[in-house]
Amino acid sequence: MIQKIKHSILLAIAALCWGTTDAQLYNQELDEFSPEATKRDKLGVRLGFGLNTLRSGDLKNTKVTRGYQGAFYYRVNLFKGFHLNSEFGASIRGARHDNGDLSYSQISLFYFDLNILGMIQLDPGFKHSIIAGVQGSRLMRSSLFIGPEPFPAFLQLPFKKYDLDAVVGYHFNTRYAGFQLALKYGLLNIAGDFASYNKQSLNNNAVQFIDLKPGLRDVKNIKNLSVELSVYF
DSSP states (O other): OHHHHHHHHHHHHHHHHHHHHHHSOSOHHHHTTOTTSOOOOEEEEEEEEEEEEEEOSSSSSEEOEEEEEEEEEEEEEEETTEEEEEEEEEEEEEEEEOOOSSSEEEEEEEEEEEEEEEEEESSTTSOEEEEEEEEEEEEEEEEEEETTOSSOSEESOSBOSEEEEEEEEEEEEOSSOEEEEEEEEEOSOOBOOGGGOOOBOTTSSOOBGGGOSSOSTTOOOOEEEEEEEEEEO
């Protein structure tokens, strides 16, 4: 199911990207060939992937996992040298865990995201920018995998529904696309009431959540951390 969601998001945004790039060049500032030309607002799409993990002293043997993102964005030139970039999209985050075949091996989190990013130009042609801002997120689905099993054993784990991340990064524009490398640092504890959560595995292997070793019932603090590379069209 998670793989189907990933593929659906990527295919939909790739189609939008194709239509957008076919219609116009990406960097409208460079289109004018003049730093003094009137700057125009821009509507487009973003497609990216990231390296994600969960920061927690309570989770065991946590590793980095791949994630995917896609978003619509609207960029406004507020004043000389500064743009405001607002985005609405979705992301898949989480972490891998090296806990053997009988305990949790991956936690996957599917979010809807709202980003508000300031873009500070470093040159007149708007090729190089520093970005800083925040990302607010709403958790739509959480999944936990056991060992090498390809399908989640537990769904809708007791994670808190909302998260807030600080965002910093670097943005590079060309005439045909923009590229962004960003660090997203979770500010809120997203761990809910794991102590009271008790369900049986969905994979009919008779595993109870409370029987996982190492267990998750003592988890009290988890925060997101992501490094993302995105392409803007």
